[in-house]
Amino acid sequence: MTTTDTDEVEVLVVGAGPVGLTLACALADNDVRVRIVDKLEHWSPLSKAMTLTPRTLECFHMLGVAAECLRTGIMSRRINHYTQRGRVIGVADLAELDGEYPGLLQLSQGDTTGILDRAAADRGLTVERGRALTDIDVEGDSHRCHLRDTDGRARTVTARFVVGADGGRSRVREIVGAAFDGAEQDETFIMADVEMRGFPYHAHERHQFWLDEGTFLAVLPINGRMFRLVSTCRVATAEVDAEFVLRRFREVLRAVGLDAVTLGDPYWVSRFNPRQFIAESFRSGGIFLVGDAAHVQSPIGAQGLNTGIQDSIDLAWKLAVVLRAKAGDALLDSYHGERFPVAQALFDYNNMLSERVFGRNRWRRSRLRSQNKRLNRRAYHAAEIAKLSQFAVAYPAPTGSVPRSRVVPGRRMPTCALTSASGPFDLLRELGARRHVILAFAGAHDTVESLVGPALERYRERLGDHAFRAYTVHERVSAGQLFDMPAGPHALIDIAGRCRANLDLQLRDVVVIRPDGYVGAVADAESLSALDDFLDRLFVGQPNSVSRR
Known part of the structure; x- marks a missing residue:
């Protein structure tokens, strides 16, 4: 049985993870008639992507949800880098940033989704879960979207614009036929969210140990008792199970002199080969891609989810100005023009980090690792925390504009107390x-x-x-x-x-x-x-x- 929804909406958002929910909330705040659907009947409660950058927290502040995120998560001001023998190499201190959020917030992706889901409900939006997009018929400026519920019932919805926020296996991207180019790395990443007792370092800061063998150990706080451990190994992913992951982490902890640390039962264990893929275009007529539907990022830089959320903020106001003020088509083109280079630059940054962590060329790996020592130099430190915070993200300035102050077209407006x-x-x-x-x-x-x-x-x-x-x-x-x-x-x-x-x-x-x-x-x-x-x-x-x- 097919049901046709008679209410025509201005934007249909496909995918109700953090990226899609951010977009839906921002569109609602712009008085845009929006619907949001997701093929899953409930979001995942797992931690998954759990780092929110200062720039993302500013975006959440705009939507009125940053305060709840801060109450729920743990803010890490410092990232401490150590040699395998525990000597401090350098410290990235985000307290030197000029914004309201001088640190990286550790917050479970499940919690982030829940906060945004409630924010959408507060705006009168109901996420239509268990409803998958199957196809789109384009008729001029109108998009006839075919949906199928988990019970097999089919329905259609007509929308002026469609946005795919439906992840790395995006059906929206598949429908528009956008090429998705990239590669998967050979190295196996392992992660575990686990209780850890006897850890001698500050429990609210982030810690990264650089092992001589060509791997690393990252320790991220979750709640002061639970931590996320991240490392790599050169064992095929198919041969890595949960028992192997925990055994490997015990070996790495011993290697960095933390023999006294004991691990409890893990809440979540993951192993995977990092992938980096990017769509050839983030726009096809009235159909747009955001987040993982547009670009899948390696987790090594912990900026993939953040980049997707910022995609949504960029796109939301542009769609609204087109719908409300009848702005020109070039404004919609500027979404791809601004956000594609950001994703591409993050690819290059992630590739550099990968070579620094586990590159097979020992000389190049050593040279890249030596850059951590430069964190003690003021200019390098400032540039590094600008990247970590995503405050360094910039868009092309108008032709002929000459910067004459700290306020530069195409760059984030610096914080000012008024x-x-x-x-x-x-x-x-x-x-x-x-x-x-x-x-x-x-x-x-x-x-x-x-x-x-x-x-x-x-x-x-x-x-x-x-x-x-x-x-x-x-x-x-x-x-x-x-x-x-x-x-x-x-x-x-x-x-x-x-x-x-x-x-x-x-x-x-x-x-x-x-x-x-x-x-x-x-x-x-x-x-x-x-x-x-x-x-x-x-x-x-x-x-x-x-x-x-």
Whole structure:
């Protein structure tokens, strides 16, 4: 029996893991009519991918779920690197990051999924579980999606856009016929989430031992009593069972001088050959790929899930601007244009880490391992934690733009502490993956109209009142002093100009921040052309678009 759903939705999300749920929540916050389906009747409770980067936590902050993640997981500020004999080589200290989340959060993927599932329910979304996508018929701008329930009942749903968040064996990717190129490594990875007693190092930090034989031991905290152990071996995966994994970890613990450590019964054991594959395109007309459907990453860098979540945040606001403001087709093309290079760069980074850990060329492996010593050098340390945090992820800057401050188009907006009349200003929540924000750093007698008046009207006309908001930033010694307090709900206070100075901006500079927290444009009140150019780029390819020029 086939049932046809009469309600046409704007976006159908296929796959309800963390990546698909992130996308569904962000779309709902943009007032997009969205449905989300998953072929499984319940998500896996297993730990799986359990590292969330600071950049991902910022994305979760935008959706209002970061606080619950922090309550449930363990934040590791430091990654400690040791020789096989336990001598400290170097320490990556994420406390030096400028954001609200100076560490890597260990949180079970099952817990992450549960938190996002509840967030979706709070937005009125019901995940349609036990419902698999079988095919898609494309009819112009419409997609007729064929679904099959676990009881065999078939149904169809019509959607303007379809997004495949359905993992490495993506049915959506298969339907569009996107090539999925890559390779599987020979080395066998082993993991165990296990109780460990007698571990002498800090239980909330991450620890990595580099063994002379060409492997490593990583120890990641789960709850102070349970830990995840990660290592490699040169035994075929088919010959590795749970008993072998635990025996191997006992051998590795002895090799690094931790003979007194005892292991309890494991909660989860895994062994696999790492794979790295990437789709040739993340977009096919009105069909998009996110997360593992677009790129399967080696777990060695612990950034695969994070990259998928950030795919969803990038795509969500762009779909919304196209649906709500009728932005141009080029904006949808920019999803692949921005996110494909990010995934490709992560491949290269993971390959380098693999050679550092277990490369067969002993000379090259030794040379790469020696880089850990550079963590003691300030510039190298800063670059390394920028990669680990994913704050280093950047998109192409507009042609001809010249960086003149720490605020650079195409890069993450640095953290800045601003205050409103009612208390601290939460920029991430204000953005919320749904709204552009303009910050105009005012002089003594400036208003938002005097600084960005002409551009303000264009932004309001093109994006709508709900999709952007403009603030003036005023410098005062105290936010509590009522005398000559800047008026209006969109006036912010920069205490003694510290935020502006930290960002290396000048008075009367204006910054446009995209809904995903990346800088769209930087201008000054004397010339707002950069603001106009950014807005025009959103609408390139719009039918019947008229240039302002």
